[in-house]
Amino acid sequence: MSTHPYSFGIEEEYFLADAETRDTPRGDLAAFHAQAKESLPETGRELVAAQIEVCTPPLTVMNEARDNLGGQRARLADVARNHGLMLLSCGTQPLARRRSQTASDGERYQEILSDLGMAARRALISGMHVHVEVPDPDARIDLMNRLLPFQPMLLALSASSPFWQGEATGMQAYRLCIFGEMPRTGFPEIFADAAAHDRLVTIMTRAGAIADASYLWWSLRPSIKFPTLELRIADACTRIDDSLCLAALFRCLVRLCVRRPDLNAGLDGVSRALASENLWRAQRDGVRAELIDEARGNAVPFAQALDSVLDLITEDAQALGCERDVARARAIVAEGTSADRQIAAADAARAEGRDERTALAAAVDWIAGAVVS
Numbered sequence: 001m002s003t004h005p006y007s008f009g010i011e012e013e014y015f016l017a018d019a020e021t022r023d024t025p026r027g028d029l030a031a032f033h034a035q036a037k038e039s040l041p042e043t044g045r046e047l048v049a050a051q052i053e054v055c056t057p058p059l060t061v062m063n064e065a066r067d068n069l070g071g072q073r074a075r076l077a078d079v080a081r082n083h084g085l086m087l088l089s090c091g092t093q094p095l096a097r098r099r100s101q102t103a104s105d106g107e108r109y110q111e112i113l114s115d116l117g118m119a120a121r122r123a124l125i126s127g128m129h130v131h132v133e134v135p136d137p138d139a140r141i142d143l144m145n146r147l148l149p150f151q152p153m154l155l156a157l158s159a160s161s162p163f164w165q166g167e168a169t170g171m172q173a174y175r176l177c178i179f180g181e182m183p184r185t186g187f188p189e190i191f192a193d194a195a196a197h198d199r200l201v202t203i204m205t206r207a208g209a210i211a212d213a214s215y216l217w218w219s220l221r222p223s224i225k226f227p228t229l230e231l232r233i234a235d236a237c238t239r240i241d242d243s244l245c246l247a248a249l250f251r252c253l254v255r256l257c258v259r260r261p262d263l264n265a266g267l268d269g270v271s272r273a274l275a276s277e278n279l280w281r282a283q284r285d286g287v288r289a290e291l292i293d294e295a296r297g298n299a300v301p302f303a304q305a306l307d308s309v310l311d312l313i314t315e316d317a318q319a320l321g322c323e324r325d326v327a328r329a330r331a332i333v334a335e336g337t338s339a340d341r342q343i344a345a346a347d348a349a350r351a352e353g354r355d356e357r358t359a360l361a362a363a364v365d366w367i368a369g370a371v372v373s
Contacts, residue, residue, distance in 0.1 A: 004135040004258075006320060008251050009228075010069060010243060011055040013126035013236050014371075015088040015096065016080060022364040023095045024050050025085055029102075032083040039075050049102040051126060052076065058133070058226075062244060062325050070240050070372075077372050086368040090338060091125060091161025091175035091235030094346075094360040094367075098124055098165060119181040124165075126236040127175065128158065130247045131228040132254045139258070140222040140229050141194040146257045146264035148187060149271065151219055151233050152278035152291060153305060157329055158234035158246055159286040160338035160367075163360055168346070172286030172339040175235050176279075179217075184210070187275065188218040190267055197222075229254060238338035238370045241328055248325035252316035253309075259316075270294070286340065287333045303333050341366055 016032070018025045029049045036043050036052060044053040054072045059065050077087040098121060113120045134140055159172035171177070179185050191197045204210045213224045219233035231250045237243040257263055264271075274294050281289040290299040306329055310317075317323045336344070342363040349359040 004255075005060040005133075006251050006255050007058045007060050007133045008065070008247055009056050009058050009131045010065060010247050011053060011129040011131075012069070012073075012089060012243065013051055013053045013128070014076065015090065015093040015126055016050045016052065017086040017088055017093060017095070017364055017368070019081070019084050019086050021095075022086070022361040024093075024097065029083075032079065032085060035082065036076060036079050039079055040072055042072075043076070048124065050096070058131075062248060062322055065247065066240065066244055069243060073240065074372050086364070087371055088364065088367045089126070089160075089236045089238050089371050090342070090367050091127065091159070091173060092164050092178070093124065093126075094163035094342065094363045095166055095357070096124055098122055116182055119183075122178055122181060125161070125175045125178050127179075127232060128234045128236050128243060128246065130231040130234070130250045131223060131226060132231075132251050133226070133228050134254060135258060137222075137227040138194055141191050141197045142261075143229060143254060143257050144188060144220050144222065145190050145267055147220060147229075147253060148190070148267060148275050149264055149278075149294070150253050150309065151187070151231075152275060152282040152289075153302075153309060154231065154246060154249060155233050155235070155279065156282035156286050156289055156302065157249075157332050157337065158237050158242065159282070159340075160235040160238050160342070162339040162343050163346075163363065166357065166360060168343075171284050172337060173235055173283045176233075176283055182217065184215065185217045186219060187272060187279070188216075188220060190269075190272055235338075238341075238367050239373070240371075242332060242338065244325045245328035245332065248317070248320075248322035249309075249313070249329060251320060252313040252322055252326060255316040255320065256313050263312075286337050303330075306330065306333060338367070338370070341370070 016025050042055055056065055056068045080087045155173055161173050161175040162169055164174050201213045221230050223230050234246050271294060274292050278291045287302050289302050291305045292299045317326045345362045345366040346359040349362040
């Protein structure tokens with residue numbers, strides 16, 4: 001029995017909103033970022049000034065992740081209040097408009113904006129990334145291939161982007177539509193082996209398409225800094241319980257695929273096409289989606305698909321001490337995702353006769369209240 005700890009780390013991207021208007025903050029945010037950096041040296045900048053990122057250290061115990069991430073959220077929310085701001089964790093900010101954003105001044109971000117133009121300027125989105133260390137770093141490409149069918153489910157559980165630039169999108173997870181305008185996003189290809197992946201990186205780098213493999217912004221990728229697989233498909237989770245659930249699920253799925261080398265072996269173009277269809281269903285319907293089961297050749301309700309996955313990872317959740325956190329997935333289905341709750345808050349405001357902007361402000365208020373609750 002493997003005793004590898006499958007250590008993990010979580011990165012979360014947050015929006016800042018003006019506490020009065022619920023919209024993009026007005027004026028210079030330098031003072032906020034300076035105080036945030038002083039309070040939390042591990043914070044980082046994102047593509048626009050009205051965003052900020054935090055990350056946990058490598059951890060092996062879920063409760064330590066809860067304490068670390070919860071503490072960072074609480075401290076950042078306090079700093080935000082000091083500057084008349086609200087801290088929001090969601091895939092898209094319901095009221096924020098692209099044209100009102102100020103770009104971050106970091107060299108990497110300026111290069112991305114210059115290279116990608118409108119595709120980058122429209123990328124007003126926030127996600128959550130989860131790193132999981134694997135026993136054999138050379139096996140990460142095989143694991144990346146075999147984890148493909150699970151990714152739509154993880155997106156659905158994280159769904160928190162039903163609104164975009166002041167409009168209802170009719171979708172639960174619109175963030176990926178925006179991110180998909182940028183190159184080298186979405187699912188990675190199914191690689192024959194690690195050498196094929198390395199060949200792609202070498203050619204792309206030599207051709208000047210990318211500076212290094214960190215510019216491959218796939219939904220799942222091997223880290224170039226750490227011996228980890230990095231999950232990037234999830235929307236930023238509003239509730240910390242949901243963040244921990246996603247991290248625990250991914251951690252258990254990595255362990256499952258390591259101990260079951262037969263699982264999802266030999267995926268092909270049909271498998272990738274079906275995963276892409278499931279991804280669309282997850283974007284549109286969240287945890288109300290029906291997901292296609294390739295082995296059975298039919299579509300099943302999300303709750304049934306989730307039960308099958310939870311059965312598969314029972315041993316892994318027990319070994320990693322993640323039972324409570326993965327069980328949270330069933331509660332997300334029963335209670336609704338962040339997207340469901342945002343839509344409900346907006347609908348309740350409309351039922352009271354509020355205009356559309358006020359309705360979406362109610363969604364913003366729900367997000368801000370749930371971030372540190």
